[in-house]
Amino acid sequence: METVIKTRNLSKRFNETVALDSCSFTIKKGEVFGYLGPSGAGKTTTIKLLSGQLHSDQGEIEVLGKSPFDETIKEKIGIMSDNSGLYEKATVYDNLKLFAEIYRLPAERIDQVLHDVGLYEEKKKSVEKLSKGMKQRLIFARTILHGPKLLFLDEPTANLDPSTAEEVRDLIRQMKENGTTVFLTTHNMEEADEMCDRIALLNKGHIIECGSPYELKLKYAKKQVQVTSNMGKESLTLAKSALIDYLQKCEEIIMIHSIEPSLKEVFLTLTEEGR
Numbered sequence: 064m065e066t067v068i069k070t071r072n073l074s075k076r077f078n079e080t081v082a083l084d085s086c087s088f089t090i091k092k093g094e095v096f097g098y099l100g101p102s103g104a105g106k107t108t109t110i111k112l113l114s115g116q117l118h119s120d121q122g123e124i125e126v127l128g129k130s131p132f133d134e135t136i137k138e139k140i141g142i143m144s145d146n147s148g149l150y151e152k153a154t155v156y157d158n159l160k161l162f163a164e165i166y167r168l169p170a171e172r173i174d175q176v177l178h179d180v181g182l183y184e185e186k187k188k189s190v191e192k193l194s195k196g197m198k199q200r201l202i203f204a205r206t207i208l209h210g211p212k213l214l215f216l217d218e219p220t221a222n223l224d225p226s227t228a229e230e231v232r233d234l235i236r237q238m239k240e241n242g243t244t245v246f247l248t249t250h251n252m253e254e255a256d257e258m259c260d261r262i263a264l265l266n267k268g269h270i271i272e273c274g275s276p277y278e279l280k281l282k283y284a285k286k287q288v289q290v291t292s293n294m295g296k297e298s299l300t301l302a303k304s305a306l307i308d309y310l311q312k313c314e315e316i317i318m319i320h321s322i323e324p325s326l327k328e329v330f331l332t333l334t335e336e337g338r
């Protein structure tokens with residue numbers, strides 16, 4: 064499959080602060096790639112490097128086969144970060160019109176995107192009258208207005224209530240369905256687990272693991288089951304002989320549950336190891 068982003072040994076410092084240290088990863092076309100890490104881990108810095116907003120100190124970056132500073136890249140990528148920059152007094156439509164003009168897009172494109180994000184009915188409303196979810200969808204509409212092939216979403220669901228966050232996730236799913244590649248940063252492990260094809264776990268500028276959520280959970284799983292029997296509830300490791308011994312001692316087995324590790328546990332395990 065086509066490679067959309069490729070980095071090798073990417074590093075960035077701000078004076079004494081090491082924001083990123085030798086990060087390497089590859090993202091394929093159509094993937095939702097989760098970039099996970101606590102505050103200060105280096106997520107936003109990575110997006111700025113990948114989108115040509117910042118120069119790296121070291122390392123290589125290829126975005127859509129080019130340097131992020133290539134003039135043709137800007138029209139192929141969309142960036143959504145926390146500084147909304149919406150004009151509160153202007154209408155939904157006029158907010159987008161401004162960007163349509165910058166990108167020299169036909170006016171019909173605005174209506175099309177408004178339909179896509181479910182804001183068409185709101186097009187004449189001023190932004191200050193919109194709900195938080197609608198505003199977030201408008202920011203999303205602006206991000207995808209020019210039809211980017213690659214999206215950088217910097218914590219798009221941070222500080223949102225659960226239903227607004229779900230609205231944003233629906234839009235991301237929609238983008239994935241039409242083949243857009245998504246670079247998604249989040250510190251919400253459950254969200255990453257649900258949304259992402261692959262994730263990189265970032266801590267203090269280092270990528271400490273990379274893989275599909277399933278692979279990572281399997282790799283760091285405690286591999287336990289919980290058995291409820293006439294003898295009560297017991298957590299057992301999946302060692303065959305111990306498990307058989309225990310089951311033979313029970314008169315009645317009521318339930319057996321596998322204990323699924325969460326990505327959060329994986330992350331805590333890895334960071335506690337002090338890597």
Ligand SMILES: Nc1ncnc2c1ncn2[C@@H]1O[C@H](COP(=O)(O)OP(=O)(O)O)[C@@H](O)[C@H]1O
Binds near residue numbers: 080081103107
């Ligand atoms: N412009 C800057 N000047 C100085 N330090 C910065 C700057 N931008 C980021 N940093 C530092 O780099 C580190 C990574 O920051 P950032 O990429 O914003 O993390 P995240 O987005 O994961 O919260 C932090 O220690 C942060 O304080």
Ligand SMILES: [Mg+2]
Binds near residue numbers: 106107108217
């Ligand atoms: Mg950030």
